[in-house]
Amino acid sequence: MKTNAILSARNLSIGYKKKSGDVVIAQQINLELQPGKLISLLGANGSGKSTLLRTLTGIQPAIDGSVFLNGADIASLSARQKATLLSLVLTDDLPPSDLSVFELVALGRQPYTNWIGTLSDSDTSPIESAMESVGISYLANRKYYELSSGQLQKVLIARALAQDTPLLILDEPSTHLDFLHRAELYRLLKKLAHDYHKCILFSTHELDMALQLSDEFLLLTDRKLVHGGIDQLIENGSFDTLFPSGSVRFDRENRRFYFGW
Numbered sequence: 001m002k003t004n005a006i007l008s009a010r011n012l013s014i015g016y017k018k019k020s021g022d023v024v025i026a027q028q029i030n031l032e033l034q035p036g037k038l039i040s041l042l043g044a045n046g047s048g049k050s051t052l053l054r055t056l057t058g059i060q061p062a063i064d065g066s067v068f069l070n071g072a073d074i075a076s077l078s079a080r081q082k083a084t085l086l087s088l089v090l091t092d093d094l095p096p097s098d099l100s101v102f103e104l105v106a107l108g109r110q111p112y113t114n115w116i117g118t119l120s121d122s123d124t125s126p127i128e129s130a131m132e133s134v135g136i137s138y139l140a141n142r143k144y145y146e147l148s149s150g151q152l153q154k155v156l157i158a159r160a161l162a163q164d165t166p167l168l169i170l171d172e173p174s175t176h177l178d179f180l181h182r183a184e185l186y187r188l189l190k191k192l193a194h195d196y197h198k199c200i201l202f203s204t205h206e207l208d209m210a211l212q213l214s215d216e217f218l219l220l221t222d223r224k225l226v227h228g229g230i231d232q233l234i235e236n237g238s239f240d241t242l243f244p245s246g247s248v249r250f251d252r253e254n255r256r257f258y259f260g261w
C-alpha cells in the first residue's frame with residue numbers, strides 16, 4: 001500500500017473472538033497517522049482504547065481488516081522489523097526479573113544488537129540519552145522492583161525512547177505521575193513529535209492536557225472511531241458526544257470539558 005502514513009488501518013474491526021461469536025468493540029476503522037504528530041486517543045472507560053492500541057500494534061488480532069506499518073501489512077513483518085518501526089509502552093506489569101534500570105532501558109536496543117544482545121558503543125548513547133530525557137539517570141543501578149510506580153513508568157518510557165522508532169504508542173502513560181511529571185512527560189512527547197518528526201499516539205483520560213497539547217485526536221465512542229484536528233472535531237460535534245451521560249459537557253468556546261451538573 002503506497003502512503004506517507006507511518007500507521008494506517010483499512011476497514012478494521014476490533015474486538016474479541018469468542019466461541020459464542022465475535023464481540024465487536026468498534027468497526028469500519030479507516031485511519032492514516034502521519035509522522036511529526038502528537039495524537040491523543042480519548043474515550044470513556046471501556047470504550048475500547050486499549051483494545052484499539054493492542055490491535056494497531058499487532059499484539060491482538062483484528063476481527064477484520066488490516067493494519068499497515070510504514071506501508072507494510074503488520075501481519076507480514078517479523079518481530080525485529082516491527083521493533084525498528086514501533087515502540088510501545090503498556091500499562092501491564094512486568095514479569096519478575098532481576099534487571100537493573102539500565103539493563104531494562106537497554107532492552108530497547110534489542111532490535112539493533114546482535115543475536116546474543118551485546119551492546120555496542122553506538123547503543124550506549126541512546127540508552128543514556130533516553131534515561132536523561134525522562135530524568136531517571138540517577139536510578140541507573142537500582143533494581144526495577146525497587147522503584148515506585150511513577151519511577152517505573154518513566155523507565156518503561158525510557159526503554160521505548162531508547163528503541164528510537166518513528167512511531168511511539170503509549171497506553172495511559174501518565175497514570176502514576178504527579179502533576180509536574182505529567183507536564184514534563186507531555187512536553188517531552190510533544191518535542192519528540194515536532195523536533196524529531198516522530199508519530200506519537202497515546203491514550204489518556206487527561207482531557208485538559210490532551211486538548212492543550214495534541215495536534216490530532218482519535219475519539220472512540222459508540223463503536224466508531226473519529227479522527228481529526230480540534231477545529232474539525234468541535235465543528236462536527238464529536239467532542240459533545242464523547243461521553244454519553246449528561247454529567248460531562250463540552251464547552252466549545254473555551255475548548256474544555258466541564259462537569260455538567
Ligand SMILES: Nc1ncnc2c1ncn2[C@@H]1O[C@H](COP(=O)(O)OP(=O)(O)OP(=O)(O)O)[C@@H](O)[C@H]1O
Pocket residue numbers: 016023025043044045046047048049050051052
Ligand atoms: N479479554 C477480553 N475479552 C472480552 N472482552 C474484553 C476483554 N478485554 C476487554 N474487554 C472488553 O472490551 C471493552 C473495551 O475494553 P478496553 O480495555 O479496550 O477499554 P478502554 O477504553 O481501554 O478502558 P479504560 O479507559 O477503562 O482503560 C470493554 O467492554 C471490556 O470489558
